[in-house]
Amino acid sequence: MSGGLVFNETLYPGVEVNYGCDTILYQDRSEHQDLVLFENPVFGKVLMLDGITQVTTADEFIYHEMMAHVPILAHGAASEVLIVGGGDCGMAEEALKHPGIERLTQVEIDGAVVDFSKEHFAEFNAPVFEDERFDLVIADGARFVAETDRRFDVVMVDSTDPMGPGAVLFTQEFYRxxxxxxxxxxxxxxxxxxxxxxxxxxxxxxxxxxxxxxxAYAYVAAIPTYFGGHMALGWATDNADLRKVPVDELTRRFEAAGLDTRYYTPEVHAAAFALPRFILDAVKDGRSNAG
Incomplete structure (x- = not known):
């Protein structure tokens, strides 16, 4: 199907982002959400869930590299990693590039999204499904972290925005x-x-x-798909030294892992924690209202 169609994203009140559509590749409604995949001349394949852009083949590497490599390299000895959400499996693909990871568990509520992504995003996620370290669990992520007896070095929450099924992943109960x-x-x-x-x-x-x-902090990445400037990635740990690892040590870990990246570098990693003032003010506001 083609003919100059346009898909509108209205996530932000007062702002509408239009994506030109060359071809609709797939459109359906799963048990949990409306799903459409289409071709855009700039972003390649674009996946939207409930009218909100989730991933594109053109710039997925930025988000996935920064969300996976920053915590794993900052930790320095991660062997057990958990992803909550991330149904397109791009996050898993980046994380599994680290040879030190012994098991990567991904908990995704909607198995249909994983099946769909395996078929349509093989250009970046195919290695995941051939890696014996990949442990896919189709379940509610909030329930999983509340009940599991397993323990993890790194947890990455690759969620939708705080609405619908993703809302619970932004609650204090979930973070606890x-x-x-x-x-x-x-x-x-x-x-x-x-x-x-x-x-x-x-x-x-x-x-x-x-x-x-x-x-409690945040770091940033510039991702073209997510309109409006820097995207914030939340950061929470009991070890404050993890966001202050020197660039030379990050470089050593990066080279030891044998990573091949298109956005992430050890220098970008360190700089990502140097927040623009208006984002730093938001972090400070969150901290000051924590009592």
Whole structure:
């Protein structure tokens, strides 16, 4: 199907983002959400869930590299990693590039999204399904972290925005459950939107982090798909030294892992924690409202 169609994203009040559509590749409704995949001349394949852009083949590497490599290399000895969400499996693909990871568990609520992504995003996720370290669990992520007896070095929450089924992944109860299943010195990273347009999303998460973790912060990446400037990635850990690892040590770890990246570098890693003032103010507001 083709003919100059346009898909509109209206995630941000007062702003509408239009994607030209060359071809609709797939459109359906699963048990949990509306799903459409289409071709765009700039972004390649574009996946939208409930009218909100989730991933594109052109720039997925930025988000996935920064969300996976920053916590894993900052930790320095991660062997057990958990992804909550991330149905396109791009996050898993990046994380599994680290030879030190012994098992990567991904908990995704909607198995149809994983099946769909395996078929349509093989250009970046095919290695995941051939890796014996990949442990896919189709379940509610909030329930999993509340009930599991396993412990993890790194937890990455690759969620939709805080609405619908993704809303529970932005609650204090969820973050506390994650803290319960982190090993000592472990780290949590989260998707926290575009602060210029979604400030309260970041403030709210930092507020919750600050009540549970010793170090509540954020880092940023510039991702073209997510309109509005920097995207914020939440950061929570009991080891404040993890976000201050020197560049030379990050470089040593990066080279030892044998990573081949298109956005991430050790220098970008360190610089990502140097927040623009308006984002730093949002972090400070979250911390000050934590009491």
């Amino acid at each position: 459950a994650v803290h319960r299943c982190l090993k000592p010195g472990g780290v949590l990273v989260t998707q926290n939107g575009v602060p210029f347009l979604q400030r309260e999303e970041l403030v709210g998460s930092i507020r919750h982090f600050s009540k549970i973790y010793k170090d």
